[in-house]
Amino acid sequence: MEFKTAIIGCGLISQTKYLPIMTCLKNVEVVGICDLNKELLWSVGKKYKIKNLYTDLEQLLKEQKPDIIVVATPTKTHCDIAVKSIEKGAHVLIEKPMALTVEECDKIIETAEKYNRKVGVMHNQIFNPAFLKAIESVKGLQIGKFVGIRILLATSIDDFPSDKNHWTHKLPAGVIDETGPHGIYLALAFLKNVTSLNVRFKKLLDEYPWLIGEDFEVQLEGENGLGSIRFLYGSKTTDTWIEIFGTNGFIKVDLQSRKFLKFSRPNLDAKTILFSELRVIFQSTFNLIKNSLGYLFSLKINPHYNGIIKFIDWISGKSDYPSDAKQGREVVRLMEKINKEILKIKDKKNC
Known part of the structure; x- marks a missing residue:
């Protein structure tokens, strides 16, 4: 059809x-x-x-x-x-x-x-291949029972935050009105029935008086765990990292590079740390090859x-x-x- x-x-x-x-x-x-x-x-x-x-x-x-x-x-x-x-x-x-x-x-x-x-x-970004893999891993209990999530969304100051005429500065709470929904929907993919939230922010750069703040943190409480979302607008970097914690390990996702890493380190003896690092190297290499081919030959790398x-x-x-x-x-x-x-x-x- x-x-x-x-x-x-x-x-x-x-x-x-x-x-x-x-x-x-x-x-x-x-x-x-x-x-x-x-x-x-x-x-x-x-x-x-x-x-x-x-x-x-x-x-x-x-x-x-x-x-x-x-x-x-x-x-x-x-x-x-x-x-x-x-x-x-x-x-x-x-x-x-x-x-x-x-x-x-x-x-x-x-x-x-x-x-x-x-x-x-x-x-x-829910449809980002790395994030989809994280969802499947958590559902499959690959890191045990879900207990929490931490998200970092950094928008370069050289992007729209430094442009005083950008339309985002006319929104009630400024730039976080534009990027905030991304952090919220990513957290809601794991947190169930959010009952409370807390917000704090800091004004750091006086040369951008139109910004309410450059560093925001939102803490969420769901019935199955806690979530923390950090929004940064004062750095010259653009990045989105997600850490998902379980009872047996945790997952780290880089949405920009489509990188998915799974960590498990039950103790701190030398052998455990060595094998943990080797697994990270293997996963990073695999991600690099797979995503490079995806960017060249497949639209499936594109979340939209x-x-x-x-x-x-x-x-x-x-x-x-x-x-x-x-x-x-x-x-x-x-x-x-x-x-x-x-x-x-x-x-x-x-x-």
Whole structure:
């Protein structure tokens, strides 16, 4: 079956992810794209040879009757676009975060249930091959029972944090509103029923007064363990490391290099340490060869590609989708709490 698909929003994420991937899939026909910026719309349409160009969503829905709508627009528009698309019979894949508020998420979910449509959220790094392997390992008890997770997300200061005119600085809590959902959904892949969270942050670099802080830490408590997420914006490095702890060992994942390492060191005698280090060397070498071949010859190394394929399989009834609307809502719920805590701390510091 070929799915008629339309992409709403022609910005960077559509140009670098959705359009290059979806125009190459045999079971997808991109029947139209939509953006309010006519110049951008025409430029992107020409680049990807898409004939049907729209500045009006409702006209696109009426004329093309798409099976799938991809929402890749500013977050404040997600709810309205998703609801209108679902009402016209489309399944919807929304770029993270799902919406601005829990109330908007609920509206999308209620509409999807009413019209029997499916809604997925592109929490892309869930579909990173190394992260998928970590999930399988934890489910298979390869490191014993899960007890906790620690995540580091570092965004280079030379990226958008140092650009005072970047749109992220206009968000309520600033840059963490943009990268925060990534840390939350990665933690929620393992933590169940998060009941409480704590936030702290530090302002370190006076030369960037538009940043609320450059170092943030979010601590989560779930019924099956604890999680810690560190967001760094003051370093000249971009990195995402995840450590997953079990009763018999732990896993370390580098999302950028797609590296998966499993550690087990039951004691500190010389032989145990030696074999532990040899295993790390072997795993690192294997990762290097496998991922190098993947970058050269396979799209499966790309998290967005895997997420899109998984979404299509889901609406086809072939599999589940780990990042559905309810999971998207939970990420938004926790981000609302984080924002509230950050702004409360900020107000106290300004007093």
